[in-house]
Amino acid sequence: MLSHIRDVLLPSNVNVVMTGRMLLLRPISKNELTREYLAWLNDPVINQYMSVRHRPQTFDTVAQYINALRCKPGCELLAIFFKKNHCHIGGLSLIEYDIDNGIASYGLMIGDHRAYQCGCGAEATLLYLTYIFADPKIRRVYVTVISSNRRAQQLIEEVGFQKEGVLRQHSVLASGEICDFYYYGMLKEEWGRYQDSFSDILKTARYEKF
Numbered sequence: 001m002l003s004h005i006r007d008v009l010l011p012s013n014v015n016v017v018m019t020g021r022m023l024l025l026r027p028i029s030k031n032e033l034t035r036e037y038l039a040w041l042n043d044p045v046i047n048q049y050m051s052v053r054h055r056p057q058t059f060d061t062v063a064q065y066i067n068a069l070r071c072k073p074g075c076e077l078l079a080i081f082f083k084k085n086h087c088h089i090g091g092l093s094l095i096e097y098d099i100d101n102g103i104a105s106y107g108l109m110i111g112d113h114r115a116y117q118c119g120c121g122a123e124a125t126l127l128y129l130t131y132i133f134a135d136p137k138i139r140r141v142y143v144t145v146i147s148s149n150r151r152a153q154q155l156i157e158e159v160g161f162q163k164e165g166v167l168r169q170h171s172v173l174a175s176g177e178i179c180d181f182y183y184y185g186m187l188k189e190e191w192g193r194y195q196d197s198f199s200d201i202l203k204t205a206r207y208e209k210f
Helices: 002-007 035-042 059-070 113-118 120-133 150-158 188-202
Strands: 016-019 023-027 076-082 088-098 103-110 140-146 162-172 178-187 206-209
Touching: 016 120, 023 120, 035 059, 035 088, 059 076, 059 088, 076 120, 088 113, 088 120, 103 120, 113 120, 120 140, 120 150, 120 188, 140 150, 150 178, 178 188
Parallel strands: 103 140
Antiparallel strands: 016 023, 016 206, 023 076, 076 088, 088 103, 140 178, 162 178
């Protein structure tokens, strides 16, 4: 059954490999659709702020999500690896690429608990921002965060996003807690000012097409 699910994946929609100081990001392949990956998505600690928290995930639903992204131009699910040993640790979803309005959006998941304290989320975000703002069609990136997700708020504020709006009582956690929904945004000119602050991380960044 698993081999069948792997076989129905559409071809990747983004033909780039992003390499940073300690991470490598590339379009997810059938090799990353493992029971460990599925366990991350169903882990109540990992998924507590993700939309998948509301229902169990299966290989079918994962394949459907990947294919839905790949049906939209410029959208993709990138697998995140440690560069040193190619250990799969999470994913970065390119969930919107709207060239008519010049905007893009993404979502981030670090599944491997060992990677939480290494700054992997920040490096993956910085690699993505460098990549997407190099696109002349994109002038703005936005991201959404549930109000109780303090870790995500701290990360995106540290890399330069600004809080732009609040949807009150918009999200319900698995515990039943009702939370606000925050919108954060960054403009291309703002990224230009912040970029130099992360030169130690980005000086080794490479973007290779395949």
